[in-house]
Amino acid sequence: MGNYPLYRKPAQELDTFIQEYLRPSEDSQKQIDKAVDTICAVLQEARVTSVAKGGSYGRKTVLRGNSDGTLVIFISGFGQFKDQKKSQHEILNGIWYKLETCQVRRRLAVTVETQRPNGGLTIKLSTESQNIIFEVLPAFDILGSSEKPSSWVYRELKRSLDMTKASPGEFSVCFTKLQQDFFNNRPRKLKDLILLVKYWHQQCQNKLGDPSLLPSYALELLTVYAWEQGCGAEDFDIGEGIRTVLQLIMQYKHLCVYWTVNYNFQDETVRNIILGQIRSPRPVILDPTDPTNNVSKDKDKVCWEPLNQEAQAWLNYFSQNGPPGPFWNVLPAPLFETPGHLLDKFIKDFLQPNKIFLDQLHKAVNTICTFLKENCFRHSTIKVHKIVQGGSAGKGTALKTGSDADLVVFPSSIKSFTSQVAERTSVINEIRHQLEACQQEKNFEVKFEISKRTAPRVLSFSLKSEDLNESVDFDVLPAFNVLGQLEFGFKPSPAVYTELISLYKSPSPLRGEFSTCFTELQRNFVLSRPTKLKDLIRLVKYWYKQCERKLKIKGSLPPKYALELLTIYAWEQGSRAEDFDTAIGFRTVLELVTRYQQLCIFWTVNYSFEHEIIRNFLLTQIQKPRPVILDPAEPTGDVGGGDRWCWHLLAKEASEWLFSLCFKDGAGNFVRPWNVPAASQIPIIWGARMPPTVNEMFSFRSRGLLE
Structure with a gap:
């Protein structure tokens, strides 16, 4: 070799x-x-x-x-x-x-x-x-023929360690079959990355003349963690992988890595073992098969510090002619173990996009929008009325990596809701042609990549930083300009919504087809909020992504937009202050998630109960099975979805998270959530008749409102 x-x-x-x-x-x-x-x-x-x-x-x-x-x-x-x-x-x-x-x-x-x-x-x-x-x-x-250990196994392990005064991890050899299983289902390329990390480690040992720098098992687990958190794909760039692992080694003083595939927080004894370990001095890398075994234990940092210096030297070598290259965005420690009084710092350090990248992104989007407005359909009478940026980037709630954005194009050829469906494919084809021209003709400070995937409903592209490990994925969507030239604070005419409701109730409904028409209202609803609330939304979205990665059922969880709206509702009902305790806000949102079967949330900023057709439709919507969370931009969009999505899985995760350090203040006490009802108050419309079920549902709140 x-x-x-x-x-x-x-x-x-x-x-x-x-x-x-x-x-x-x-x-x-x-x-x-x-x-x-x-x-x-x-x-x-x-x-x-x-x-x-x-x-x-x-x-x-x-x-x-x-x-x-x-x-x-x-x-x-x-x-x-x-x-x-x-x-x-x-x-x-x-x-x-x-x-x-x-x-x-x-x-x-x-x-x-x-x-x-x-x-x-x-x-x-x-x-x-x-x-x-x-x-x-x-x-x-201890496992016998069992494929997965029960909580009893780990309770017995703890009892035996205490009784024999054995060292933590001394019996981890009993779980060798589980260790084998943990690695067996990993992609071949991840094991190649592990080989590369181990070779680098071997070189460090040879150079430093110390064969006992650190157990290779610790670095193997760190590599698996880096891949799971930052990539998860079977095929990936090995260079990005090794750079990510070395970046994590350089942050060894903050490392806290563990899994809950064989043990979890449900059993009290096991939970206390895990919490005791992950709250001990860093670095912590727990054996995924034995929670008593911290494979990275290095009391005097004699193993990690030389590796840290070697990792810096390796990355510095590649930085001589510019940045060392992209790496995955992986945090050294989980959000779960971040104390509540440090959440604002966590958001600033790990979740907020870099300001330089945001400036580059803003310039690139402006260039693309201007190019599309000037060049799309230029050989015809069709004009582009406007282009609206939505999604996380448009609302100001984007994360450092993996965020989404929408560019909604409003061409004059789409003259109604129904023509949006008919004209969509031809508009998408024209936009693709012009985006490819824009890519060739304009210079960008970011990497501009157009997706090769062809779909009749949407066109995708991404903007990535050449220097920073940050990116945003865009969907370009054509839509009917039903709102016209919208002014901030403008409330649409009820006729807009009555037409939408009529289509929603039609024999062949096109449900969810037209939410893009209301992108400006969706964006403005979030964009106008205080900066700290948008940071809380970032935190909730990051938590959601952690759950999504763990549960591995991306399509079955409720949409992120539902969590954004739930966060705004929690703040509106519980605080409304521009400056508030992030831990309290975060806990309130998770408490509401656990009460998903009671959620009935709506706003009347763009539509209201005053118009009879809209009122009757809204009353029908809020009588649907819970959770109900109506899009404040358009009432046909219920992002709560009743039993359409797996809220129960998200609620289970939220319940486990209530033990997190996130909800402890600087003195070590659990913070109390805001007092927020699970349902919005329905306004009293004098002279309007309410169905008996609605009267029953909201009578208590109505009396409170009248008093």
Whole structure:
């Protein structure tokens, strides 16, 4: 494999470098696999229930040259964790004798060497290009045939650790099968990235002359975390991946990494174990199979600090001729463990887009909009009335990365709601043609990429910073200019909504088709809010994205817009102050999410109960199954959706988050949420008849309002 300095390897050649120099050769791998299977068969002839393969070998992250593995033998006579601390020497003697007398070496195509360091047992398997040293470890089979451990397993683990005064993580070998499973379903390319990180780590060890810098398992887990949080794709840029991991190493003093795939916060004992670990001094990287095992524990920072310096040197080398290149936006610690009084700093440091990028974005959008207005349909009588920017970027609630925006184009050829559907494809085709011309003719400070995906309803492009790890994805949408030239504070004519309602109730309804026509109203509704409220919206959206990533059911969760509106409602009902405690606002929103089955929220800033047709429609809407959250821009849009989306999953996550440090103040006390009702108050319209069900639903509030 040689000792080629990794920082001299061009990023575009890393994939080839991994394949040619870091992956074990296929022949060596096959020979060692066959040898391991033979040895495991011999071991199972003793009083062994099963053998688990662990270490780099079991995780399939073996580096070419020298690597490690474990053969965990589950002893039938072990009935509890503490049994592991007995008879180790005797058991290993028996296994060593078995291996020596069965003449296993003669049956294998690899060189086999057994050793007894400090009373233990290792088996070294060697081919011409590969050496793997396996540590043989007797263990208690706590899992048996179970694929997923119960809370009882971890309660028993904690009890045994306390009773035997064993070190945290001492029994983690019992969970080797789970460690293997945790890595088995990962993409091949992620394991290639792990090999690259381990090779970099090996180079650091050679340079510093310290073979015990840090367990490679800690860096493997950190690499998985970086990929999960920042990418998640099976195919990705290896250069971005390695830069992300090195960026995280440079932030080791803030690292707090854990998973809840095998254990979680539901059981009180397990919850206390996890909270005790993740609130201990950083860095913290918890073994995803054993919550007592902090694999990054480094009391005096003697392991992490040299790696930090090497990571800086590697990234600085690439910065000599400009920025080192893009990397994934991954935080060193989860939001869950950020104390409430530090949430404003968290938002500023990690969620707010960079001002330079925002300026570049603003210039690029203006250039694109001007170009489209001047060039679209220029050889016809069709004109573009206006282009409106919506979405997160338009409302001022964009996150640092992965935010969305809409550019809604209002051409004169779309003269009604229904013609929007008929004309959409031809308008999209014209816009694509002009966007491609704009891309060629204009210079941009950001990277301008048009999506190659063709869809009749929408055209997409992205704007990415060349220097910063920030981007915004845009959808270009044609729409009917039903609002005309809108002035701020303008309230649309009721006729706009009566026509929309009529279409909504028609035999072949086009529901949700025309919300783009009201983009300006949606944008203005949020844009006019205080800066701190928009920051709270950012925080809630970031929380939502964490839930989305964890639950892996993107299409089934309620839309982000519902959470934006819920956040505004919480602030309106609970505070209305321009400056407020972010922790209190955040807690209030999550409390409302847990009460999703009671939510009935609407506004009357653009439409109201005064017009009979609109009133009757609104009363129908608010009698639908909860949650109901009506779009303040147009009443046909219910982003609460009743049982259309999986609010119960989001509510479950919100309930778990109520234990978070986010909701503790500087003194360590939990903050109290604002007192916010789950339903909006319905105004009293004198002379208007209300259906009995509505009277019953809102009678209490109506009496309160009258008083």
